[in-house]
Amino acid sequence: MVSEKLLSLTDLKKQLELIRRTCKKIVFTNGCFDILHVGHVYYLEKARLCGDLLVVGLNSDKSVGAIKGPKRPIVPQEERAEVLAGLWMVDFITIFDEIDPLEVIKSLTPDVLIKGADWSEDKIIGTDHVKAGGGEVARIPMIHAVSTTKIIDTIINRFG
Secondary structure, eight states: OOOTTBOOHHHHHHHHHHHHTTTOOEEEEEEOOOSOOHHHHHHHHHHHTTSSEEEEEEEOHHHHHHHHOTTOOSSOHHHHHHHHHTSTTOOEEEEEOSSSSHHHHHHHOOSEEEEETTSOGGGSTTHHHHHHTTOEEEEEOOOTTOOHHHHHHHHHHHHO
16 A cells, blocks of 8 residues: 555645645655664654655665665565655655656755755755755754664674
């Protein structure tokens, strides 16, 4: 079952155009969110606090494989989307096939673009577009002790 929060980019753009009329601040972030963990939840909570609603661009299975390698993702995109949709702080999700979210960002033009603090602002994809539209970019500190890769490594080491 796919959540009502999961929309195609075209449908999401239409929905956000309606929401913008109410002067709500739209926040956007993106990621793979493979094997959801406490670091993801912390990050998404902090992102949501930067505006009135949070849109998550979710890397498709194809793009995760291109970024992380042929053994990833562990969890298929439909299931990753459903797990994200179950979180209170996530209002909408759209899945994209590209390696980076630039086209999604250009299409949606969020008011706030969020990325982890491990990215310098000049390396955050979409920064120029968001700022040109009057928006802002925010960087959220990461919980470095936790990552999907570390979880996978722990499983392999314990049960390998």
